[in-house]
Structure formats: C-alpha cells, structure tokens
Amino acid sequence: MKELYFMENIKPLYTDKMLEAKRRADNLVKPVGSLGKLEDMAIRLAGITGALNNYVDKKAIVIMCSDNGVCEEGVASAPQIVTATQTINFLKGITGVGVLARHNSCDLKVVDIGIKEDITHKSLINCKIRKGTSNIAKGEAMTREEAVKAIKIGFDLVYKLKKEGYKLIGTGEMGIGNTTSSSSVLMSLTGCSIDKAVGRGAGLTDEGMKKKFLVINQILEVNKPKAEDPIEVLHKVGGFDIAGLVGVYLGAASCRLPVVIDGFISAIAALLAYRIEPLSKEFMFPSHISLEKGYSLIMEQLGLEPILDLGMRLGEGSGCPIAFNIIEAATRVMNEMATFEEGNVDLENYKGLWENKS
Known part of the structure; x- marks a missing residue:
C-alpha cells in the first residue's frame, strides 16, 4: 500500500537466530521443552531482535x-x-x-x-x-x-x-x-x-x-x-x-x-x-x-x-x-539458566535419570 510508505522495511524474523536460541533452550539443564511456552517466547524474541540474550527492563x-x-x-x-x-x-x-x-x-x-x-x-x-x-x-x-x-x-x-x-x-x-x-x-x-x-x-x-x-x-x-x-x-x-x-x-x-x-x-x-x-x-x-x-x-x-x-x-x-x-x-530463562556443560551435568546420566522417572 503506497500510502503506508513508512512501513516498507518490515522484515521476517531472524530464523538463524531462532535456531540458535532453540539449540540453547534444548541444552539448558532441564528436560527438552519442559518450560513450554516460556521457551517458545524466548526463541521468538531472538527472532525479533536478532539477539540470543534479550532484556526487557524498560x-x-x-x-x-x-x-x-x-x-x-x-x-x-x-x-x-x-x-x-x-x-x-x-x-x-x-x-x-x-x-x-x-x-x-x-x-x-x-x-x-x-x-x-x-x-x-x-x-x-x-x-x-x-x-x-x-x-x-x-x-x-x-x-x-x-x-x-x-x-x-x-x-x-x-x-x-x-x-x-x-x-x-x-x-x-x-x-x-x-x-x-x-x-x-x-x-x-x-x-x-x-x-x-x-x-x-x-x-x-x-x-x-x-x-x-x-x-x-x-x-x-x-x-x-x-x-x-x-x-x-x-x-x-x-x-x-x-x-x-x-x-x-x-x-x-x-x-x-x-x-x-x-x-x-x-x-x-x-x-x-x-x-x-x-x-x-x-x-x-x-x-x-x-x-x-x-x-x-x-x-x-x-x-x-x-x-x-x-x-x-x-x-x-x-x-x-x-x-x-x-x-x-x-x-x-534464556539468559540465566545454565546449559548441561555450564552446569557440569553429565548429559547421559541425566537422561537416564529422567527416563527412569518418566
């Protein structure tokens, strides 16, 4: 719409950054997907801003x-x-x-x-x-x-x-x-x-x-x-x-x-x-x-x-x-939770413990 010339630079989400955020979310010290919509939000925020770590303090x-x-x-x-x-x-x-x-x-x-x-x-x-x-x-x-x-x-x-x-x-x-x-x-x-x-x-x-x-x-x-x-x-x-x-x-x-x-x-x-x-x-x-x-x-x-x-x-x-x-x-969650590696958690042992509790 030509009359809305000012909005021409609207672009899609950064899918590469969303994939990076998804990888990090999957590697946080928790079962994959266990924080549900919080993870989805963090991933979409990465796609919006192009940053893995986002702060909404203002x-x-x-x-x-x-x-x-x-x-x-x-x-x-x-x-x-x-x-x-x-x-x-x-x-x-x-x-x-x-x-x-x-x-x-x-x-x-x-x-x-x-x-x-x-x-x-x-x-x-x-x-x-x-x-x-x-x-x-x-x-x-x-x-x-x-x-x-x-x-x-x-x-x-x-x-x-x-x-x-x-x-x-x-x-x-x-x-x-x-x-x-x-x-x-x-x-x-x-x-x-x-x-x-x-x-x-x-x-x-x-x-x-x-x-x-x-x-x-x-x-x-x-x-x-x-x-x-x-x-x-x-x-x-x-x-x-x-x-x-x-x-x-x-x-x-x-x-x-x-x-x-x-x-x-x-x-x-x-x-x-x-x-x-x-x-x-x-x-x-x-x-x-x-x-x-x-x-x-x-x-x-x-x-x-x-x-x-x-x-x-x-x-x-x-x-x-x-x-x-x-x-x-x-x-x-995205900014402050540790990954398995950062938390020194043995991923294979953790997976085994989770499966036993399921």
Missing part, C-alpha cells in the same frame, strides 16, 4: 484515547464524557492499568488522538486529529487520509520509544463506544455473524444489546466496507484509537520490538495490522483471553494464543503489564 504501554461519534445512537452504557475522565485518571495512575503498570514497573504513554474534550496535562501526548470520529451509523468514521495519519502517529511513537530505550511495548485504549466500532470492523474483515462479533462492552443491558445489534447492522449497510481493503474498513467503520494502535503494531514490527496485545479493541487493531502487513503478527504477543465476544475469533484469524486466562475484560491495556512479567521470565 517497558511501556501505549494507550490511544479517542471518542466515537456513534455514541449518538445510544450504543454505550457509559456517558461519552468518561473517555476524557478516564484519560485523566490514566495520567494520575489510578486506573486498573495504572495500578498494574506501576506494580510491574512499566510506563504509561497516554495519547489524545481524538478525544472530544480538550485535556491539558504535562504527561499527555497530544496528537488529536479531531474531536472524535463521525457517527458511523450515518456515514464513514473518518477520511482515508485521517486513517493513514492516525496510523502514522502510532508508528512514529513506537520509533520514538525505541530511541528512548524501551524494549517491550503494550497496547491499550480508551473510547466510549469503541466496542461498536471494533465489532463493525471484525464483521467487515471476516464476514462473521453479528452474534459472534458483538458483546456487552462495558455492561449493556439486554435492551441495550438489541439496540447495538440494530445500529451495527445499519453501520454495515450504510458504509459497505470492502474486506480486501483494510484501510477502507478502518476509515469507514473504525476509530482513531484503533487506527493509532494499528500504527503501534506496524511500528513495532518495523523497528523490531515485541508488542503485547491487550483485549478486544487492541486485538481488532492487531488484526487490521496483520491484514495490512502479515509479517506484523510475528512481533505480537496476546496478553490474555478477553471475555468480550469476538476476541477468540480474532485470535483464530491471527493464529496466536494468549498467554493468560484470568477472566479479564477491562481493556485499557490492563492485561499487558501482567503479560510483561511472563515475557520477562522467558528472557531470564
């Missing part, structure tokens, strides 16, 4: 915040002002993701990419495109040019974070009504039925769900996005927060940083990034199984398996700091 979660014009249709259980209120609370560190990020020693990068209200804070990254998307029940969310601009914002931010020494990136979002846009994107990309794509979001009633179903059917009828053109899907029925996160995933792939997917909205952005550039999924690590409908379908589309299952569905990026801890554990 971590950040990028939270894209934006409002959605479709809130006019009454599809959300919370008032739209909550987008601005929670954005301020992110900056104060008093939200779910704020507490978990602090607990796991990672930073929050809070971005205003399209909040309806104007917020001033020394730590806010102000990249506002405009004050929310248009009402997608009546027409397209944004222009194609705005969608590309939003993608570029996320892309450039990841490059800036890499220059600042960050080694691991997470994704989060805030935007009342964004499960409606996300479900519309999912149905447009996959052709799935509405019952597989639409959940209760922040807590809709049964009556609210009926309304949401009707509105999403209207959204797709009005906009008719083409699945084969993911940028068209994004600009017609997506959101600025989603578009910014698409850029984060593409940026992570371009500058070879591992990036962690949070919940449903973050996952739909990951699916869009994958449809734009399939290689981008090699740099993604899903944090947790979201209970929001549509999430499991997205994971099937990506061919990825989440790290955790904690019954979470908060969003905000809240799954990322917990997953960061697991990914860091994978790096410690």
